[in-house]
Amino acid sequence: MxxxxxxxxxxxxxxxxxxxxxxxxxxxxxxxxxxxxxxxxxxxxxxxxxxxxxxxxxxxxxxxxxxxxxxxxxxxxxxxxxxxxxxxxxxxxxxxxxxxxxxxxxxxxxxxxxxxxxxxxxxxxxxxxxxxxxxxxxxxxxxxxxxxxxxxxxxxxxxxxxxxxxxxxxxxxxxxxxxxxxxxxxDKEISDYYNNNKKTYDRVIAKHVLISTVDSEEKELPQAKLDEKKKLAEDILQKAKIGTDFESLVKQYSEDPGSKDKGGQIQAARGRTVKEFDQWLFSAKDGDFGLVKTKYGYHIIKYIKRTTFDDVKLEIKxxxxxxxxxxxxxxxxxxxxxxxxxxxxxxxxxxxx
Structure with a gap:
């Protein structure tokens, strides 16, 4: 079983x-x-x-x-x-x-x-x-x-x-x-397992605000609406860059129900998110903010860190x-x-x- x-x-x-x-x-x-x-x-x-x-x-x-x-x-x-x-x-x-x-x-x-x-x-x-x-x-x-x-x-x-x-x-x-x-x-058994499965536990921790560009049936919105959404996403990105509390931006704007109640935080392994999102996550570095467009909408992303052994030790245990x-x-x-x-x-x- x-x-x-x-x-x-x-x-x-x-x-x-x-x-x-x-x-x-x-x-x-x-x-x-x-x-x-x-x-x-x-x-x-x-x-x-x-x-x-x-x-x-x-x-x-x-x-x-x-x-x-x-x-x-x-x-x-x-x-x-x-x-x-x-x-x-x-x-x-x-x-x-x-x-x-x-x-x-x-x-x-x-x-x-x-x-x-x-x-x-x-x-x-x-x-x-x-x-x-x-x-x-x-x-x-x-x-x-x-x-x-x-x-x-x-x-x-x-x-x-x-x-x-x-x-x-x-x-x-x-x-x-x-x-x-x-x-x-x-602990040695845990660390050995980590070392033998590093790719599995190599993840990026980030926070994001999703501005959706699709309707309830997942069809893309009309162009005029898309332009409004893009402008809003760009404004949110600028607020994030000048130091506005990111979690407050998540609470106010994000349309991602899976992460909104967690301050927008996600943890993603390589290849486990949509291509555009994945590429940004694994090329970003400390302090980076980004604006990425995917089929779901505009993502305003704040890079937090790459996971370490300490981050996943309990999970491995x-x-x-x-x-x-x-x-x-x-x-x-x-x-x-x-x-x-x-x-x-x-x-x-x-x-x-």
């Missing part, structure tokens, strides 16, 4: 719950589900029907979004689920994805329990705040309405939703965070942590102790639609 896959899993869950979350309910819970409500087992961990339904809803939404049918009329969505792709049944694929995601979760929970990890107060407070927000926003302050919302949206009761959310936090926030911290990656974590996940997923034993009869009875 690639780290990208892990991120997608986390983001996917985040879209559903608005945050991430965990506590395993099996060993200590006298009300553990009977066998008819167990969708699968993974090692000593059980996957309940509720958990499977929740993750199946998750997989369903993800697949519909990736295919471009999400939110469309019922007939279009129904056709998607009834059409095999390269001989694969999308419904079977969704169920497989759900089991794979739950397998990873249960493996992490197994290791979290072996280390006696529990939800800390900060996590509990965040979980409570999220659950309260569901009651407020979707239940209009009524617990019963909130329960109806989770059942209609996720196929499970409000309390079951909370339990799954808690499990997710314990696994992906508490355990994974500790796993990475415990790696204690030495996190990259190495992710690589090692990902390698360990791959190892655990292949471990026969974590073989998935599905309750085929139960799983087959659960509809994707």
């Amino acid at each position: 690639s780290f990208k896959r892990v991120i997608l899993l986390i983001l996917s869950f985040s879209i559903i719950v608005g945050a991430v979350g965990c506590s395993s309910r099996e060993a200590e819970n006298p009300d553990a589900p009977d066998s008819s409500q167990v969708a699968a087992t993974i090692g000593s961990q059980k996957i309940t029907k509720d958990e499977f339904v929740f993750y199946l809803k998750n997989a369903k939404r993800d697949m519909e979004q990736l295919s471009g049918v999400y939110g469309k009329e019922e007939s279009v969505i129904k056709k998607f689920w009834e059409t095999k792709v390269a001989g694969e049944d999308p419904m079977a694929t969704a169920k497989e994805k759900s089991l794979n995601a739950l397998k990873e979760l249960k493996i992490l929970l197994t290791h979290a329990k072996s280390q006696n990890l529990k939800l800390d107060q900060q996590s509990l407070d965040k979980i409570k705040a999220h659950m309260d927000s569901i009651v407020k926003d979707h239940g209009k302050g009524d617990q019963k309405k909130a329960d109806k919302f989770t059942q209609e949206t996720y196929g499970i009761k409000f309390s079951q939703y909370e339990a799954i959310y808690k499990d997710y936090v314990l696994a992906y926030e508490i355990f994974v965070k500790k796993f990475k911290q415990d790696l204690n990656i030495p 996190e990259e190495l942590e992710n690589q090692k974590y990902n390698a360990k996940i791959e190892e655990w997923l292949k471990d026969p102790n974590y073989t998935v034993k599905p309750n085929k009869k139960l799983i087959d009875s659960i509809s994707v639609l």
Whole structure:
């Protein structure tokens, strides 16, 4: 499993719950589900029907979004689920994805329990705040309405939703965070990685104001408007050159939503921006200001610096942590102790639609 896959899993869950979350309910819970409500087992961990339904809803939404049918009329969505792709049944694929995601979760929970990890107060407070927000926003302050919302949206009761959310936090926030911290990656390993991948981390930090020259459909504006935009860009450049606070110019004029709230700051690697912008960035030096025209408009740019090892050290450390974590996940997923034993009869009875 690639780290990208892990991120997608986390983001996917985040879209559903608005945050991430965990506590395993099996060993200590006298009300553990009977066998008819167990969708699968993974090692000593059980996957309940509720958990499977929740993750199946998750997989369903993800697949519909990736295919471009999400939110469309019922007939279009129904056709998607009834059409095999390269001989694969999308419904079977969704169920497989759900089991794979739950397998990873249960493996992490197994290791979290072996280390006696529990939800800390900060996590509990965040979980409570999220659950309260569901009651407020979707239940209009009524617990019963909130329960109806989770059942209609996720196929499970409000309390079951909370339990799954808690499990997710314990696994992906508490355990994974500790796993990475415990790696204690030495500085030499970080510097060696940097030296072996300098091109990747050779970037320019700059700030810019974008004066857009296209309309909402990305069509170029009429010539008269273009002339006005160019004049405005030239005026802003002059203000920047005489010492006007650049971030105030960004706040007042910039039409780039991706950088405006960050004072116009960007960090770009060579070849990763449009040609004109890229050429200016990598030929500029300390103290330079520039005016560059691209297909997006006029960019008033302030060169800040070329990145150094210190600028990217933390990023590299996190990259190495992710690589090692990902390698360990791959190892655990292949471990026969974590073989998935599905309750085929139960799983087959659960509809994707």
